[in-house]
Amino acid sequence: MDSHPETLVDFHTHSHFSDGVLTPAQLVARAQQRGVSMLALTDHDTTAGLTEARAACEAAGMRFVPGIELSATWRGQTIHLVGLGIDEQHAGLQSHMAKVLAQRQARLREMGERLEKRARLPGRELASIAAGCAAPTRLHLARLLVERGFARDTQAAFDRWLNRNTAGHVPAEWPAFDEAMAVLRDSGAVAVLAHPHRYRASSGQLRELTAAFAQTGGAALEASMAGMSPNDADRIAALCRRFNLRASMGSDFHDPAVPWNPLGRWLKLAPGLEPVTQLLKSA
């Protein structure tokens, strides 16, 4: 039995509207079973699942935070920005999502073409299946490659077919960091730099990214993530203190079959860190 179920929260999760496998209602049910009291749905570049998730949280008596995870480019590198408490009706957000959806569809189509031409895989067919989603991602292609027996698991599919220097790779051209930050700001979201410990960046580069994030109105770093090493947690906590940023916490849950990031994180944080929770209005 959890002794403090009221302190379990999750501000980073995915449904099948992007590259998660559960419906929003299934996700909420699973979070409730785990004792999560406050949940954000943060699908990649889409708010399509928020209505269903909100209704399910209401029915379950859980606090709901409408969210999104935006892809963006900072100095040539892909980074992710989580927006919490977003107004999904905002016109600027809507046009941003429409633009990114078109880019995602074009990228997957091009990846399909390359897999077809360079590796003689049924890439066009797989890409057209994946393209039906509200936010099609490479993970959709990876799962289809596994289903059809072209890779043992999704990691192998990325390594062999989808990552840089493989037959199917197409570089992503995400909106610029400043543009994504402006969309979050204009749509009323609290901006969170997603999984900063996972970027391939030197400590100097990560410090510069964090500085840019703080300067453009960023509020929090994801400082308590499933799978974070104690060393990573220390590095990110130090960045929070240095730039006066709050701490967000989440699982980045996609799939119940992946055992290492179950839903829900404790609010308990390293000394000197303030949780992002007080900034959030749930709706």
Ligand code: AMP
């Ligand atoms: P995209 O936004 O289309 O580039 O797809 C990226 C998504 O694929 C991420 O959000 C992850 O969920 C997933 N992903 C990226 N790299 C890997 C990997 N090596 N293994 C498994 N999933 C991955």
Ligand code: MN
């Ligand atoms: Mn994902």
Ligand code: MN
């Ligand atoms: Mn991410």
Ligand code: MN
């Ligand atoms: Mn994510």
